[in-house]
Amino acid sequence: MNLIILDRDGVINFDSDQFIKTPDEWKPIPGSLEAIARLTREGWRVVVATNQSGLARGLFEMATLNAIHTKMHKAVGQAGGRIEAVFYCPHSAEMDCGCRKPKPGLLDEIAVRYGRDLRDVPAVGDSLRDLLAAASVGARPLLVKTGKGEKTLAAGGLPENTPVFADLSEAVEFLLKA
Numbered sequence: 001m002n003l004i005i006l007d008r009d010g011v012i013n014f015d016s017d018q019f020i021k022t023p024d025e026w027k028p029i030p031g032s033l034e035a036i037a038r039l040t041r042e043g044w045r046v047v048v049a050t051n052q053s054g055l056a057r058g059l060f061e062m063a064t065l066n067a068i069h070t071k072m073h074k075a076v077g078q079a080g081g082r083i084e085a086v087f088y089c090p091h092s093a094e095m096d097c098g099c100r101k102p103k104p105g106l107l108d109e110i111a112v113r114y115g116r117d118l119r120d121v122p123a124v125g126d127s128l129r130d131l132l133a134a135a136s137v138g139a140r141p142l143l144v145k146t147g148k149g150e151k152t153l154a155a156g157g158l159p160e161n162t163p164v165f166a167d168l169s170e171a172v173e174f175l176l177k178a
């Protein structure tokens, strides 16, 4: 079973320093929906792991996060793809939870849900913490330059052998060719 883990903001949709607080603010990065659809057609199971500290900060409510994800699922579905599940951390950094990336909690949840370890499972992110979380459980980090990706690349310190792609579309192209 081919499983892939995607970060949300900056990978699937445009990121914002002001947070994505409404369904209207959720706008897909060109090519990302089609890339997920390609994965789905090739039999991959696609899940999302995302830090959503805006919840803890009171910037949006649970119901709004659900509405944002409903929009995302619908958009992906219309493109012919499927996101099976969204795993999110609702905490702020100050809460010191075990699930806010770079902590491995979200990925551990995915491992439990799918009944497998995440060794070599591709995990696509635009921030260092996505890559570190992936590396910490033996998954395979991939960096995209969308979202915070350019800054992440410039700052350095990536896990060893992290490949870098222009965007999700290019990362998926690479994975499907391998």
Ligand SMILES: [Mg+2]
Pocket: 007, 008, 009, 010, 011, 015, 125, 126, 127, 147, 148
């Ligand atoms: Mg991100």
Ligand SMILES: [Zn+2]
Pocket: 089, 090, 091, 097, 098, 099, 100
């Ligand atoms: Zn958390």
